[in-house]
Amino acid sequence: MKHAMNQKPDYEKELRKAGVRITRPRRIILDILTSTEDHPDAMKIFHRAIEIDDSISLSTVYRTMNLLEEMGAIHRHAFNGGPSRFEQAHGEHHDHLIDIETGDVIEFQSDKIEKLQEEIARSLGYEITHHRLELYCRKITPGE
Amino acid sequence: MKHAMNQKPDYEKELRKAGVRITRPRRIILDILTSTEDHPDAMKIFHRAIEIDDSISLSTVYRTMNLLEEMGAIHRHAFNGGPSRFEQAHGEHHDHLIDIETGDVIEFQSDKIEKLQEEIARSLGYEITHHRLELYCRKITPGE
DNA sequence: TTCTTTTTGCAAACGATTTGCATTTGCATT
DNA sequence: AATGCAAATGCAAATCGTTTGCAAAAAGAA
Numbered sequence: 589m590k591h592a593m594n595q596k597p598d599y600e601k602e603l604r605k606a607g608v609r610i611t612r613p614r615r616i617i618l619d620i621l622t623s624t625e626d627h628p629d630a631m632k633i634f635h636r637a638i639e640i641d642d643s644i645s646l647s648t649v650y651r652t653m654n655l656l657e658e659m660g661a662i663h664r665h666a667f668n669g670g671p672s673r674f675e676q677a678h679g680e681h682h683d684h685l686i687d688i689e690t691g692d693v694i695e696f697q698s699d700k701i702e703k704l705q706e707e708i709a710r711s712l713g714y715e716i717t718h719h720r721l722e723l724y725c726r727k728i729t730p731g732e
Numbered sequence: 733m734k735h736a737m738n739q740k741p742d743y744e745k746e747l748r749k750a751g752v753r754i755t756r757p758r759r760i761i762l763d764i765l766t767s768t769e770d771h772p773d774a775m776k777i778f779h780r781a782i783e784i785d786d787s788i789s790l791s792t793v794y795r796t797m798n799l800l801e802e803m804g805a806i807h808r809h810a811f812n813g814g815p816s817r818f819e820q821a822h823g824e825h826h827d828h829l830i831d832i833e834t835g836d837v838i839e840f841q842s843d844k845i846e847k848l849q850e851e852i853a854r855s856l857g858y859e860i861t862h863h864r865l866e867l868y869c870r871k872i873t874p875g876e
Numbered sequence: 877t878t879c880t881t882t883t884t885g886c887a888a889a890c891g892a893t894t895t896g897c898a899t900t901t902g903c904a905t906t
Numbered sequence: 907a908a909t910g911c912a913a914a915t916g917c918a919a920a921t922c923g924t925t926t927g928c929a930a931a932a933a934g935a936a
């Protein structure tokens with residue numbers, strides 16, 4: 589089992605190549621996404637964005653998240669059925685451990701689990717297109 | 733790996749014991765839940781309910797789902813970030829394979845995966861309170 | 877049956893997200 | 907640098923799933 593790590597790919601280039609205009613709001617939102625370690629929701633991204641340019645609207649945040657998701661640049665999660673939370677789609681696939689007390693998210697990856705999932709799906713006559721594994725956890729306090 | 737199976741526990745007794753009144757809407761909704769194989773959302777339950785008694789309201793469905801969830805009689809899922817879908821909490825824990833073409837849900841259970849999850853959480857300093865494993869799949873068509 | 881309390885149906889409120897539309901902007905072209 | 911046009915924006919209104927306040931109705935104990 590290994591931790592995932594943040595990289596910083598050049599999304600502007602990719603967007604341009606896909607024929608998407610690179611506007612001021614988009615640049616700012618991309619910056620926020622590539623420079624954060626957490627998994628913010630649209631409202632959080634919006635608030636960080638208007639600190640840089642207060643003319644940015646919430647709908648643009650939502651529209652941009654949809655755009656980036658379609659392009660595969662970000663991933664969307666709905667932990668606990670709450671609002672969508674986003675993260676840049678850096679390199680490797682990983683799953684999530686969510687601290688139910690703080691909402692913090694830890695990323696992890698297990699080849700063994702992935703293999704078992706494939707096996708199960710196959711034995712039921714299916715192939716996996718994507719999956720979602722979330723561990724809702726409480727921190728272990730050694731002294732109790 | 734094994735499939736889960738439907739049972740039909742006597743929820744009315746449990747509800748009474750918990751000091752909850754057993755009303756006509758509740759009886760009908762419980763009946764729907766214990767006699768279905770699928771994972772219906774509130775709207776679907778509502779429609780099935782008004783076929784039996786057209787005076788039942790959607791808010792009562794929602795209220796009842798919340799009640800039953802708190803009592804541990806049902807489980808709530810939010811596949812794909814869509815509306816909550818429910819199932820009776822029959823016996824053993826299981827995970828879900830969702831057919832992305834039809835929305836059908838197949839239940840499965842893997843001790844091996846559960847064990848690995850525990851290990852991972854522990855190695856990160858956490859204990860799992862609950863988890864969620866969903867495999868979004870497409871049916872394998874042998875001839876292509 | 878009567879009383880008290882819980883539950884209901886309804887309509888209005890809600891939070892997250894999407895949409896229509898007029899205006900502004902990016903950017904390819906002069 | 908100025909022009910033109912499609913694409914993107916901001917705003918407000920709409921939408922979807924869900925919750926809530928409240929007066930009326932029903933459950934269950936006496």
